[in-house]
Amino acid sequence: MLRILHTSDWHLGQTLRDIDREAEHRAFLEWLGDLLEERSQSSMRIHALLVSGDVFDGPNPSARAQKLFYDFVERCRKFTKLIITAGNHDSAERLQAPAPVLGSLGVSVIGAWPGHEGDLSPLLCPVQGEDETALVLAMPFLRLSDLGSFSSEEAETHFVDAHRHRYAQLFASACKERDQGDATACFIGMGHCFAAGASTNEDTERRVGKQDELPLDIFPSELAYVALGHLHKAQKVGKTEHVRYCGSPIPLGFSEVEYQHQVLEVELFKGVFQSATPHLVPRYRDFLQIPKVHAPWEQVEILLYQLAARADRTLTDPKRPLLEVRVKLPDQGITDLRERVQAILTEKWPQLFRIDALMPELSPDAQWEQESRGLEDLDPRDVFLALCAEKGISEEVRNTLLADFASLLQDVQEQGASK
Numbered sequence: 001m002l003r004i005l006h007t008s009d010w011h012l013g014q015t016l017r018d019i020d021r022e023a024e025h026r027a028f029l030e031w032l033g034d035l036l037e038e039r040s041q042s043s044m045r046i047h048a049l050l051v052s053g054d055v056f057d058g059p060n061p062s063a064r065a066q067k068l069f070y071d072f073v074e075r076c077r078k079f080t081k082l083i084i085t086a087g088n089h090d091s092a093e094r095l096q097a098p099a100p101v102l103g104s105l106g107v108s109v110i111g112a113w114p115g116h117e118g119d120l121s122p123l124l125c126p127v128q129g130e131d132e133t134a135l136v137l138a139m140p141f142l143r144l145s146d147l148g149s150f151s152s153e154e155a156e157t158h159f160v161d162a163h164r165h166r167y168a169q170l171f172a173s174a175c176k177e178r179d180q181g182d183a184t185a186c187f188i189g190m191g192h193c194f195a196a197g198a199s200t201n202e203d204t205e206r207r208v209g210k211q212d213e214l215p216l217d218i219f220p221s222e223l224a225y226v227a228l229g230h231l232h233k234a235q236k237v238g239k240t241e242h243v244r245y246c247g248s249p250i251p252l253g254f255s256e257v258e259y260q261h262q263v264l265e266v267e268l269f270k271g272v273f274q275s276a277t278p279h280l281v282p283r284y285r286d287f288l289q290i291p292k293v294h295a296p297w298e299q300v301e302i303l304l305y306q307l308a309a310r311a312d313r314t315l316t317d318p319k320r321p322l323l324e325v326r327v328k329l330p331d332q333g334i335t336d337l338r339e340r341v342q343a344i345l346t347e348k349w350p351q352l353f354r355i356d357a358l359m360p361e362l363s364p365d366a367q368w369e370q371e372s373r374g375l376e377d378l379d380p381r382d383v384f385l386a387l388c389a390e391k392g393i394s395e396e397v398r399n400t401l402l403a404d405f406a407s408l409l410q411d412v413q414e415q416g417a418s419k
Contacts, residue, residue, distance in 0.1 A: 002129030003044065004188065005080075006264040006276075007032070008052035008229030009248040011089065013065030016322070016353070021250065022064060023318040027284040028249045029072045032263065033079075035279065040079035046265070048127040048134075049080050052229030052246070053087025053141055053192030055095060077107050083125045085140040086111040087192040087229055092140065110138045113146040113166065120173040126185070132270065133185040135178055137170050137223070141192040141230075163193070164218040171220040186271030189219055189226040197238040198231055198245060201255055216243060224273050225266050233259050234278065242273040249281045254324045254353070257287040286321035288350055294328040294358040297337070304344045311349040321350035328358045354404070359385060 010028075014021045039046050056065055073082060084107070086092045096111025099122075103109075108125045125136040147162035171187070178185050194200065196213040216238060219226050226243040233256070234247035246264045251257050262278040290303050304325070315321070325341055327334070334340070337355060345352060384405050 002127065002132055002134055002186075002268045003046050004048045004050055004127070004134075004225070004227070004266045004268075005032075005036070005046050005279075006050050006052065006225075006227040006244070006246045006266055007249065008192070008227075008246055009054040009087070009232055009252075010051070011054055011057040011248065011252055012068055013061045014057035014252060016253065019322070019351075019353070020318065022068070024250050024284045025065075025068060028281055029068060031282060032249075033072060033075050035263075036076050036079040045130075046080045047129050048125075048136065049076065049082050050136065050138075050188075050190055050227045051082070051084040052190050052227050053085050054089045054229060055084060055087070056090050058089060059091035059094065061094075073102065073107055077105050081125075081127055082107045083127075083136055083138050083190070084109045085138050085190055085192060085229075088141045088143075090141075092143075108138060110140050112140055113142055120170055121177065123170055124174055124177055126181075127188070129268075132268075133182045134188050134224070134268065134271075135174050135185050136188045136190060137167075137174055139167065139170060139189065139191050142166060159212065160214060160218065163214050167218050167220060171222070184271070186224045186268060187220070187222055188268075189223040190228075191219070191226065192229045194230060195228060195237045195243065195245075199233055199235055200231055201233065216240065219243065224268050224271055225276075227264075227266075232256055234262050234264070241276070244276060250284070251287055254287060254289065254322075257289060285319055286350075288321050288323045290323065290325055292326075294326045294356070296328050296330070297334060297340070300325060300327050301340070301344070304341065307350075308344055308346065313349050315349065317351075322353040323350040324353050324356055326356045326358070329360055331360050 010025065011021075012025050014025075036046055036049065055069060061069075076082060084095075086095045090111070092111035094111075096109055099109045099111070108122075110123055114120060114122065123138050123140075125138050127134045127136055142163060146166070147159065167189075174187055178187075194213050196215050224242065228237070228243065228245045231245045232248040232252055233245065235245050237243040237245070244264060247259060247261060248256065249261050249263065251259060251261065260278065261281045261283075263281065265277045265279060267274040267277075288307070290307060291300060295303075307323075323345070327337065329337075334357075337357065341352060341355060384401075
């Protein structure tokens with residue numbers, strides 16, 4: 001039997017607006033370390049931890065985010081083999097810079113494709129199970145520069161073909177290495193990409209369009225398991241059992257609140273996929289949405305008073321829940337909406353994250369009247385919504401942006417009134 005833990009999309013260093021997520025990330029890494037340590041002392045030892053990209057939230061992570069990462073590596077390298085690849089949020093060069101030192105400690109870090117004529121052996125990582133071995137094809141996120149040159153007209157077909165070619169190159173190199181070593185070793189793949197057929201979240205997952213979807217046949221059929229990163233919702237891809245996203249370990253936005261955040265324990269026997277068992281990550285901080293669906297203020301107000309009545313005021317930062325209030329605005333709007341909400345949520349529980357205000361739909365006559373008004377009569381919110389419509393921004397994203405715009409507009413208006 002061979003057991004691996006599959007995780008990805010940690011996004012260490014992420015903030016939501018100005019809210020630091022360090023405590024949540026630290027709690028996750030401590031929980032994951034405890035799991036690996038506990039299992040290392042039992043007959044159910046984890047033979048490898050695969051981290052499929054987006055270790056950090058950006059290419060220049062803070063010193064604190066890097067310390068979290070390296071503290072985890074130092075602790076957990078004693079319990080299992082660590083194989084870590086870069087995602088699109090990571091700086092490939094920065095992540096890979098300490099690879100020679102980490103390699104001497106048994107930790108494999110792969111930041112980038114080694115080049116068109118480069119040695120692919122650093123991307124091939126052996127894992128020793130109880131009575132069998134595997135060779136991990138640790139493919140990092142492939143940037144356009146890794147895929148060769150092509151024109152804009154060739155972009156869609158070349159993007160897929162180039163990925164297929166890179167996986168074929170790596171698989172050929174893996175077959176050659178296996179022939180020179182353990183001929184019974186099975187193959188495990190890694191990747192950080194959009195797989196066609198998977199469910200995506202446009203609020204938190206960057207993509208360009210349909211052309212960046214990769215069909216499942218880019219992954220060699222001989223791979224016993226494919227550990228993917230990039231999408232934050234844990235899921236199987238298509239009808240397959242062995243190609244999976246494990247998802248992010250914490251919600252990276254309110255659109256991910258309902259996700260079951262987890263790491264996946266994958267078992268292989270005689271080179272064949274057996275099972276993928278989720279270990280649910282404990283939620284360190286609650287994310288509250290009142291209500292779940294936009295409702296008129298009169299209904300929202302009642303729910304907020306009910307929430308305030310059962311508040312646990314012993315919680316302090318950073319464990320205070322984050323609250324998103326969803327209000328369906330009347331035609332005339334509500335000018336003091338934030339003040340109304342904050343008046344109910346006294347004693348700083350929970351922490352108001354944002355107000356998601358859904359604007360009323362305008363009738364054709366109202367739209368004509370609005371379009372015929374002069375510049376001095378225009379409402380900034382109406383101008384903002386018109387721009388969103390012109391750019392083809394979806395309703396869900398529009399509402400998210402509108403809440404931020406409304407908050408910014410309020411700040412500007414308050415500053416103007418104070419002068």
